[in-house]
Amino acid sequence: MDTQFLRAFYDLASWIRLSPLLNGPYLPFSAWSLRPGALIKLLDDIALGDRKVLVECGSGTSTIVFARYLAQRGYGNVLSLEHDEKWARWVNDQLAQEGLTDVARVVHAPLAEHPAAVKRVEWYEPATVEDEIGAFTDKHGRIDLLLVDGPPGWEQGRKMARYPAVPALKDHLAPGATVMLDDVNRSEGVEITKRWEDECGLTMQLDPYGTRTAFGNFPV
Ligand SMILES: C[S@@+](CC[C@H](N)C(=O)[O-])C[C@H]1O[C@@H](n2cnc3c(N)ncnc32)[C@H](O)[C@@H]1O
Numbered sequence: 001m002d003t004q005f006l007r008a009f010y011d012l013a014s015w016i017r018l019s020p021l022l023n024g025p026y027l028p029f030s031a032w033s034l035r036p037g038a039l040i041k042l043l044d045d046i047a048l049g050d051r052k053v054l055v056e057c058g059s060g061t062s063t064i065v066f067a068r069y070l071a072q073r074g075y076g077n078v079l080s081l082e083h084d085e086k087w088a089r090w091v092n093d094q095l096a097q098e099g100l101t102d103v104a105r106v107v108h109a110p111l112a113e114h115p116a117a118v119k120r121v122e123w124y125e126p127a128t129v130e131d132e133i134g135a136f137t138d139k140h141g142r143i144d145l146l147l148v149d150g151p152p153g154w155e156q157g158r159k160m161a162r163y164p165a166v167p168a169l170k171d172h173l174a175p176g177a178t179v180m181l182d183d184v185n186r187s188e189g190v191e192i193t194k195r196w197e198d199e200c201g202l203t204m205q206l207d208p209y210g211t212r213t214a215f216g217n218f219p220v
Contacts, residue, residue, distance in 0.1 A: 035211055051178065079107060082108055083110055109124035122161075
């Protein structure tokens, strides 16, 4: 079947499945947002895998949708790392308006040099990551779902921007944790997943439904 058609069809079906989480205040989905098909795959993994400790690199509507689901379910927490201070404030304000601040929080972590970076492409500031992720996992336990949807990596010279997520956070990942990388259609997406497999023992698979994501698990 034509890939674009498959993707559009899967997205349409996913909007319908997302509807129980979309009857709150309006959410501005944009070209930056995770596609509905990818959100559904993550929500299914959270539900069926009983994921409770979620970390996200790159905040947005995904943060709010996860928070709505966890609040409805009654347990679980999300911490989102965000390089853009204004955007972090917008998402945190939205969470506050919906009474979801006990469930989800966006941490502003400016981009900075990181020891795990490739070719010195900046990632989230190491001290902020260590303090915030350390405090979050001390409180809730190890991360059992890691979504890597930031920082932006499409500009020239920033292609490997998302690579540090797994090496930087692997000591905080639970055995068997799910890891999802978005935008693997770009060639560096394949390189990043390959390096995570070789260097960190993950097994990653491209999603067959055209969501342009790769899913995998941290070793048990
Ligand atoms: C791929 S986006 C992350 C999207 C997020 N996970 C979601 O599904 O909504 C990567 C970065 O783009 C920026 N961003 C996301 N949505 C945006 C918007 N609507 N307007 C401006 N910047 C946005 C944020 O800085 C974010 O960290």
